[in-house]
Amino acid sequence: MSQSLFADAMTRLDQALQHVSISSEAIERLRYPKASLAVSIPVRLDSGELKVFQGYRVRYDDTRGPTKGGIRYHPNVSLDEVQSLAFWMTFKCAAVGLPFGGAKGGIVVNPKALSRMELERLSRGYIDAIADFIGPDTDIPAPDVYTNATIMGWMMDQYSVISRKFSPAVVTGKPTALGGSLGRDTATAMGAYFVIRNLMNRHQKLPQVTTVAIQGFGNAGGVLAELLYDAGYKVVAVSDSKGGIYKPEGLDIPSVRRYQRDRKQIEAVYCEGSVCNLDDRQTISNSELLTLGVDVLVPAALERQITLANAHDIKAKFIFEVANGPISSAADLILQQNGICVVPDILVNSGGVTVSYFEWLQNRSGLYWSLEDINQRLQEKMDAETSQILDLAQELNLSLRTAAYVHSLKRLAKSIEAKGTQQYFTQS
Numbered sequence: 001m002s003q004s005l006f007a008d009a010m011t012r013l014d015q016a017l018q019h020v021s022i023s024s025e026a027i028e029r030l031r032y033p034k035a036s037l038a039v040s041i042p043v044r045l046d047s048g049e050l051k052v053f054q055g056y057r058v059r060y061d062d063t064r065g066p067t068k069g070g071i072r073y074h075p076n077v078s079l080d081e082v083q084s085l086a087f088w089m090t091f092k093c094a095a096v097g098l099p100f101g102g103a104k105g106g107i108v109v110n111p112k113a114l115s116r117m118e119l120e121r122l123s124r125g126y127i128d129a130i131a132d133f134i135g136p137d138t139d140i141p142a143p144d145v146y147t148n149a150t151i152m153g154w155m156m157d158q159y160s161v162i163s164r165k166f167s168p169a170v171v172t173g174k175p176t177a178l179g180g181s182l183g184r185d186t187a188t189a190m191g192a193y194f195v196i197r198n199l200m201n202r203h204q205k206l207p208q209v210t211t212v213a214i215q216g217f218g219n220a221g222g223v224l225a226e227l228l229y230d231a232g233y234k235v236v237a238v239s240d241s242k243g244g245i246y247k248p249e250g251l252d253i254p255s256v257r258r259y260q261r262d263r264k265q266i267e268a269v270y271c272e273g274s275v276c277n278l279d280d281r282q283t284i285s286n287s288e289l290l291t292l293g294v295d296v297l298v299p300a301a302l303e304r305q306i307t308l309a310n311a312h313d314i315k316a317k318f319i320f321e322v323a324n325g326p327i328s329s330a331a332d333l334i335l336q337q338n339g340i341c342v343v344p345d346i347l348v349n350s351g352g353v354t355v356s357y358f359e360w361l362q363n364r365s366g367l368y369w370s371l372e373d374i375n376q377r378l379q380e381k382m383d384a385e386t387s388q389i390l391d392l393a394q395e396l397n398l399s400l401r402t403a404a405y406v407h408s409l410k411r412l413a414k415s416i417e418a419k420g421t422q423q424y425f426t427q428s
């Protein structure tokens with residue numbers, strides 16, 4: 001049986017601990033989630049049948065501030081996965097210096113099989129079940145895989161109904177009409193774009209001669225494909241859960257996005273046959289996409305896509321982890337031995353939570369910022385934290401992942417130690 005996702009996540013903590021001096025009490029604190037909630041959510045389906053869904057919310061660590069993290073709707077959601085994602089959120093928020101701890105939530109469901117009304121009842125039912133666990137000062141959800149602004153709007157409204165006051169700061173990633181921030185929908189991709197541009201500039205790789213393959217074509221991967229295309233990169237392959245397309249000369253990403261929006265899956269591009277010429281485009285499986293000989297590989301879908309099973313076959317020179325946890329710790333070692341530069345999730349995909357922080361600030365102050373202002377602040381943050389992590393990696397001769405964890409650990413440990421451990425003593 002394979003190792004649990006959380007046990008694998010702990011390996012990254014152990015590796016980083018070898019390079020930073022932290023009190024054993026702070027380390028012990030970081031090995032356990034603060035609180036985990038498992039709930040059942042009864043939903044009346046359109047057919048009249050009652051179906052019960054299983055949901056989770058894990059608050060991992062709140063030393064640096066209220067916990068923060070998205071909510072995932074997927075058939076494979078489990079407590080192990082949600083706990084791991086909450087652990088990564090803790091390190092991600094610390095990596096970019098946000099005053100938040102980490103959390104995550106999820107519901108075991110195939111949202112594509114539900115009607116809009118069923119989805120709304122499920123989302124409101126989830127908030128009914130976790131309302132005492134979240135709040136603008138305690139734990140603030142946001143979108144993740146197969147959730148979106150509409151769902152965040154329902155969740156915020158349901159919390160406001162329960163708490164009997166309009167509470168926009170309880171959820172981020174909402175529609176702008178309900179206090180959502182401009183730029184949150186593109187923030188994860190935009191943040192990743194700034195990191196890619198920074199690294200490529202340092203390696204003197206011009207966009208026009210840089211080939212890119214992207215696995216996952218949703219909020220993160222789809223928007224990133226368009227940003228890279230607009231900047232002149234050659235995006236040669238993209239995929240969604242059903243498979244992908246490949247064109248060695250570079251795909252016309254705006255057309256792919258248009259087709260995907262209209263037809264709901266990338267497959268439509270090759271089924272319809274009018275985007276690229278039939279002779280020079282190919283379909284490609286998700287596993288084939290990962291092993292293409294490209295300069296830049298971007299896993300932007302789910303965890304554990306690169307493992308011992310395929311790590312030896314990866315040919316990309318750089319991997320930017322837009323998904324959370326796409327590479328297992330065992331695969332990391334192989335990629336490192338093969339000279340592949342892996343830029344870790346807790347840095348690369350931190351643009352989303354950074355703009356969520358901006359949204360939370362705007363909700364609390366009642367002052368709303370322009371899109372230019374938001375993107376400018378995001379760029380400053382991404383560039384500054386990327387540079388610090390690159391410098392640390394060079395100074396201590398570490399992989400970028402370990403450097404990012406060391407960078408986060410220093411901030412986390414400072415806060416944990418400043419808070420003290422008095423609360424853990426019992427009176428005799």
Ligand SMILES: NC(=O)C1=CN([C@@H]2O[C@H](COP(=O)(O)OP(=O)(O)OC[C@H]3O[C@@H](n4cnc5c(N)ncnc54)[C@H](O)[C@@H]3O)[C@@H](O)[C@H]2O)C=CC1
Binds near residue numbers: 188218
């Ligand atoms: N949305 C956000 O703000 C953030 C998302 N992320 C991470 O980015 C990743 C993608 O999330 P989103 O783009 O938001 O989700 P999304 O729901 O918008 O899109 C998910 C995409 O992945 C594809 N996909 C699903 N299963 C797949 C599989 N087995 N193989 C290949 N593709 C598959 C889907 O077809 C879709 O194109 C996740 O790991 C998420 O945790 C990280 C930070 C923030």
Ligand SMILES: O=C(O)CCC(=O)C(=O)O
Binds near residue numbers: 068071172349350354
């Ligand atoms: O925007 C947020 O609060 C969290 C986004 C998220 O779930 C993630 O970064 O993985």
